[in-house]
Each structure stands twice: as structure tokens, then as C-alpha cells.
Amino acid sequence: MKKIFAVLAVAGAWWATPAWADNAGDAAREVLALERQAMDGWLTGNPDLQLAISDSQISYYHVMLEERLEGLPALQALYEQYRGRPLFDKYEILSPKVQVAGDVAVLTYQLARYNGGAVTRWNATEVYQKKKEGWRVIHSHWSAAKLPQP
Numbered sequence: 634m635k636k637i638f639a640v641l642a643v644a645g646a647w648w649a650t651p652a653w654a655d656n657a658g659d660a661a662r663e664v665l666a667l668e669r670q671a672m673d674g675w676l677t678g679n680p681d682l683q684l685a686i687s688d689s690q691i692s693y694y695h696v697m698l699e700e701r702l703e704g705l706p707a708l709q710a711l712y713e714q715y716r717g718r719p720l721f722d723k724y725e726i727l728s729p730k731v732q733v734a735g736d737v738a739v740l741t742y743q744l745a746r747y748n749g750g751a752v753t754r755w756n757a758t759e760v761y762q763k764k765k766e767g768w769r770v771i772h773s774h775w776s777a778a779k780l781p782q783p
Contacts (some may be wrong), residue, residue, distance in 0.1 A: 634762075645696075652693075658729070659705035660733045660738050660763070661731035661733060661738065663768055664731050664740050664759075665726075665731060665740065667686050667761075667768055668729075668740060668742075668759060669726065670682050670686075671683040671686060672726070672744070675715075675719065675721065675724075676719055676720075676722075676724070677719055678715060678716055678717045678718045678720070680709075680713070680716060683712065684705070684708065684709060684712060684772055686761075687705055687718070687769065687773075688705070688769040688770060689705045690703075690738065690768055690771065691705055691708055691769075691771055691772065692693055692743065692772045693707075693711075693772070693773045694774040695774075696775060696776050696777050708777065719748065721747055721748050722747050722749065723747045724741055724744060724745060725744040725745040726744060727742060727745055727754075728742055728743055730742065734765075736762055737760065737761065737762050738760075738761040738762075738763075738768065739758065739759075739760050739761075740758070740760075740761065740770045741757065741758050744754055744757055752780065753780075754777075754778035754780055755776065755777060755778055756775070756776045756778045757773075757774070757775055758772075758773070758774040759772075760773070
């Protein structure tokens with residue numbers, strides 16, 4: 634009898650799961666996959682994968698910039714400086730978190746970049762919006778992170 638109640642409880646929890654929960658999970662997986670593809674492009678110095686998921690009206694902050702960049706043409710001009718120049722030998726996306734609210738997903742994570750023996754870490758916030766062409770980054774913010782102390 635206890636087994637029947639356990640099965641019914643699990644089935645009830647599954648049945649009662651709101652539809653948006655699965656959609657949020659799917660959105661989170663999609664957004665994280667897009668972010669990994671963009672980072673893979675930077676392994677070869679190819680900004681096109683990042684630009685392909687950037688919205689035409691993107692706003693962009695980076696610790697190396699004096700002010701916010703606005704719009705895809707400004708981001709393209711910035712990224713062209715790095716074309717053909719890999720930004721790292723390998724990378725890790727650490728502690729990713731995707732928060733989904735309707736057609737907006739906020740991805741935060743720490744990027745560990747490895748170049749030879751050197752490691753740098755960056756805090757990233759990427760705001761995605763679901764558009765007719767798919768998920769697009771509408772805002773990006775990068776800041777330097779402290780390395781953990783041994």
C-alpha cells in the first residue's frame with residue numbers, strides 16, 4: 634500500500650508541474666547552449682557566433698570600455714579588433730544560472746579563461762530575449778573577477 638501511495642505522490646507531483654516549468658528548463662538549456670557556441674567561436678578568434686546571437690539594439694558594458702556601447706554596429710566594430718585572435722586556449726563556464734521570466738532569460742556565470750599557464754576570470758551577465766528569430770542577447774555586462782586564493 635505504501636508503494637502505491639509513493640507512486641501516486643510522484644505521479645501527482647509530475648501532473649501538477651506547471652507548463653512554464655518545462656518551458657523555463659528548455660529556455661535555460663537553449664540559452665546556455667548559445668552562450669557556449671559563442672565562447673567556442675572565441676577559441677579561434679571568430680566573433681561571428683557571438684554577433685549572430687546579439688540583438689540589433691544590444692547594450693554592452695565591459696570593464697575595458699569607458700562607456701556603454703549601444704547597437705550591433707558598435708559591438709561589431711569592437712569585436713573586429715579581435716577577429717583572428719583567439720581570446721583563450723580553453724574556457725570554463727562556472728556556476729551558470731539562467732532565470733527565465735516570460736520571453737526574457739538572464740544568464741549569469743563566471744568565465745574562466747585559460748591562456749597557457751595564466752587564468753583570468755570574468756563575471757558575465759547576458760540578458761536574452763526570445764524573438765521571432767530565436768533567443769538574442771539584448772544586454773551584456775562583463776566585469777573582472779577575483780581569482781580564488783589558495
